[in-house]
Amino acid sequence: MxxxxxxxxxxxxxxxxxxxxxxxxxxxxxxxxxxxxxxxxxxxxxxxxxxxxxxxxxxxxxxxxxxxxxxxxxxxxxxETPVAKIKGASYIQFRHMMYVAAALVITGLFLYFFVASTAMLPAFGEHQTRMATEYVQHGAEKTGAINLVTGIVFDFRGYDTLGEATVLFTAVIGVLAMLRLVGKKEEL
Amino acid sequence: MVLFIMCFILFLVGLYGVITRRNLIKIIIALSIMEYSLNLFFILIGYRKGGEIPILKDAGAVPPVVVDPLPQAMILTAIVIGLATTALLLAIAIRLYRKYKTFDVSGINALKG
CATH class of the missing domain: 1.10.287 (Helix Hairpins)
Incomplete structure (x- = not known):
């Protein structure tokens, strides 16, 4: 496994x-x-x-x-523009190396803190259900859905799902507004 | 524990990509990879050894060990929202490409219309 x-x-x-x-x-x-x-x-x-x-x-x-x-x-x-020909080539190369070094330092820091904080988590497979115990034990009779996940999504946490539908609607409106070409005066 | 750390390394690969890549499409791909690793991390935490699928065979009979259904419900929402945000980002990217003829983020700096 x-x-x-x-x-x-x-x-x-x-x-x-x-x-x-x-x-x-x-x-x-x-x-x-x-x-x-x-x-x-x-x-x-x-x-x-x-x-x-x-x-x-x-x-x-x-x-x-x-x-x-x-x-x-x-x-x-x-x-990739051939860097050697432009003026200040060594500066540009130095800057690129600085970007990569900064990214590596940031990811290394994140990894260090993550490894330090996983010590507090229960090991893989040893998770104890705290909040979901109620859902598992009585979810089926309370919601009438034998699929506990859909029972939680649509019943216990219905407001979350409503918020999700709002986000989805907003994103669709955003995509339509971005790609709309009718009514544009200038050619894009 | 190894699984958690590997999953976080996947997140870090995405973060590294977001910081260092200059192509918009690759930045969007890296963002989606970060999101996938987060989804996987939630489900890894919710797993219980020998747990059954959180779908009851018949109502009333609950198996002794069930995997945690709560993270699954959360992530079910998060996956769909992730698709919507990716589509929005791609729409912005294609709009920028039509205007500037490039996906290079350092080439997209002329703010005047």
Whole structure:
């Protein structure tokens, strides 16, 4: 169980790293798809079938959106300008190295604090349900849904779901406003 | 414990990408990777050894060990919101591309309309 999850996490890490360093944007998007679909298998192993279904749908839709964005724009990654020819080349190279160093220092700090704080968490698989005990024991008779997850989403935490619907609606309105071309005077 | 740390390393890969990449599409991909690792972390915490799926076979009979359904319900919401934000980011990116003909964030600096 843990070994399988570890293997899936290694695949996800490889996909993520390749997505960041790929020269072709289309292959970056495809390896991002590897991360998402590996996450589906991880959800199935962790006994969360509802999440696996939702993740399959969401991953497919976001891949379709990303690929269609690449089709109407470009799939080439940015060309690295040959730094040696411009004036102040050593300064620019120094600045790039400073960016990478700063990013590595920040991620290292985060990792240190995370490892320090995982000591307080219960180990993997030893989790004790505190709040959900009530939901598990009496959720089915209170809500009438034998699927406890949907019982919580739509009944115990209905207001959260209402807020989610609001966020979704706002995002859709935002996308429509961004992509609206009717009524524009200038050509974009 | 190893699983938690690996999951957090995935988050850090996304963070590193957001900080160092200059291509908008890659920044969006890195943001989504961060979000995925957070989702996975919640579900990893909620797992119980030998736990059953939180779907009862018949109402009333609760299995002795069930995985925690509360993080699953939270993440179910978070995944859908993540899709919406990714779509919004991509719409902004394609709009910027139409205006500036590039995905380079350091090339998109002319603020005048």
């Amino acid at each position: 843990e070994e399988a999850l570890l293997f899936i996490l290694i695949i996800m890490l490889a996909g993520a790293l390749y997505a960041l360093y790929a020269k072709d944007l289309l292959s970056a998007v495809v390896s991002y798809g590897i991360v998402g679909f590996a996450l589906v298998i991880a959800f199935l192993l962790l006994q969360a079938p509802d999440l696996a279904i939702v993740q399959v749908v969401v991953e497919t839709i976001s891949l379709v959106i990303m690929i269609s964005v690449l089709i109407i724009s470009t799939r080439e990654d940015l060309q």
